[in-house]
Amino acid sequence: ETELETFGANAVEDFTWKQLFDTDACTICGRCTSVCPAHLTGKPLDPREIVLKVGEVMTATGEAKVSPPVGTDPDITIGADSVFERITAEELWACTSCKACDEICPVNIEILDKILDMRRYLSLMESDFPPELGNTYRSMENSQNVYGLNQGDRGDWTSSLEGVPVIEPSGSFDHEYLYWVGCAGSFDDRNKKTSRAMAKLLQRAGIDFAILGPSELCTGDPARRSGNEYIFQMLAMQNIETLDGLGVKKIVTQCPHCFNTLKNEYPQLGGNYEVVHHSQFLMELIDSGRLSLDGASLEERVTYHDSCYLGRHNDVYLAPRSVIGSLGGIDVVEMPRNGTRGLCCGAGGARMWMEEHTGKKVNIERTEEALATGAERIAVACPFCYVMIDDGVKEKHRDGDVKVQDIAEVLAEAVEQTEPPATSTAPPTPDV
Ligand code: SF4
Ligand code: SF4
Structure with a gap:
């Protein structure tokens, strides 16, 4: 039988x-x-x-x-x-x-x-899941990213930057770090700003890094969190094959969901890498002096929203606060629910890809708490928190006076303001 x-x-x-x-x-x-x-x-x-x-x-x-x-x-x-x-x-x-x-x-x-x-x-x-999750599963299966967009465009966010190497799957990886960008950092317009800020900061610190571009697939996090182990393992095995084939050892990523999956779950399938979240990496670069913040300041009140997958799932609370706190003039204020007691933005557990039909929206509950601090900027360290809180600020009609940004963007913006304006190398146009 x-x-x-x-x-x-x-x-x-x-x-x-x-x-x-x-x-x-x-x-x-x-x-x-x-x-x-x-x-x-x-x-x-x-x-x-x-x-x-x-x-x-x-x-x-x-x-x-x-x-x-x-x-x-x-x-x-x-x-x-x-x-x-x-x-x-x-x-x-x-x-x-x-x-x-x-x-x-x-x-x-x-x-x-x-x-x-x-x-x-x-x-x-039972195939008993919210129907909208079916679209996400199809995107992950057919397009290898959660948005169902063309994987070939995955590295296009770098087009306005110089010197970001994109590794070919058949090539070799002779860089110290792989910058794992994630689906949101690659395809979502708001989060592409984080990726560009991060790439500029890495370049400024002289880090030898490259990205995988189209060879980087979704880690499978939304599938595992929603119980679809089949899709999770399919994507994870392909990513591990790529990473091991290239000989990647060290990974830095701005997405706590990618971070958690690569660091804690890929080893279950034989993929072992040294993985750091960008908040930890940036803190280390600032503390060691490799990333110079000379004169970088931000005369603003800023509150930091804890990502569940960075905080409670991985115990990283200090690094993102340390990164923004290293700017001169900044006034970092805490929300009542912070650190281990931080309130979720509502996106985790693949909820990002499901409708919210009942009750108050979780992102609005959290956004109201952030706005009540009087902060002019809400700093995040997760692409999905970014979208949820930014949507919340817009829904509360506060996007005119309150900015939502990833910590890398906050840092890059302050650093750029210390740099002299670029001078044109083109010859002056003759008067006519
Ligand atoms: S009710 Fe109290 S003891 Fe029971 S699971 Fe909840 S927190 Fe734990
Ligand atoms: S949403 Fe509720 S049940 Fe689910 S992990 Fe958070 S506290 Fe626990």
Whole structure:
């Protein structure tokens, strides 16, 4: 008899012992729920309930018998060994994978990994995902980027710059760093400004780098976060083949999602590289004196919005603050929810590629908090935070007086203002 392979988590036995044990450890304190951006903005997701509902299904159907989670309603009936008897797809798809729940839980319950395992089941076994995500999957499969744009144009953002080498797939890589630009940095107009700023800063610091251009494919992050392991692995394997074939060792990237995937997830598939986020790299260049900021200043109030995949997922909180804080005259102010308690922009967990039909928009909740600081500039260190917060500022009609920028742009703009204006080398036009 052939046993069908299953992916993700549906029945109690699909969860690990730790995931099930978690359900008994929950103190029902509700801290996770109090910080969940989906819950705070009126979505049907309640992380505490996710934990307790898995526990309820375990109690009703598991062997050996265990006592129900504290506070379980005795009238709840569970007909089958499936968490979807108690948990809806809508709850799971509302999660931005921001990790705020895991971070605050006093007994270290991992809520996000349960949600992602259940999403994996929905996506791969049931094809039960928001329809708009289907377009993103098609783009990743057919065009190797999330936008469905022509991969051949991936390096076009460099056309206004000089001296950014684009590596041919069959060529060799004889540079110290690979600058991994990411889909947003390559194709999204707002984020192309970050890529150009970053390239100029790297050149100014004398860094020997190159980009892959059309040979750089989406890392697969949106696929993995939304449970489509098939597309994730397809893209990841191709990227690893390219990187290993070229002998790439060191990677710098401005996208925390690419950073997290390349650094923490590609090793699971045999791809091992030294990966740094541009905030860390820029901080190192400034601290070592390789990137001179002589006289660079910004007489403005600036607030920094933490990216979940840089902060909670990778513990990088200081570097982006240090980068903008190194400018003279700058007044860096914190939002009430910052650092480990930073509120998500709403784009993580592939939510960037899904519609937000219910409740208040997460990006508006976060943008209002940023605007309340009185900052004239909101600095970000993630291309998706960039889009979400910039859209939020526009929706609040504040784009006339508040600028959203990546930290590399903030830095490059201040540095450029210290440079003498370029003088024309063309001969003067004779008077006629
Ligand atoms: S990861 Fe974030 S959005 Fe998802 S349940 Fe936890 S707090 Fe809510
Ligand atoms: S924070 Fe942890 S212990 Fe408290 S309700 Fe949430 S999962 Fe349970």
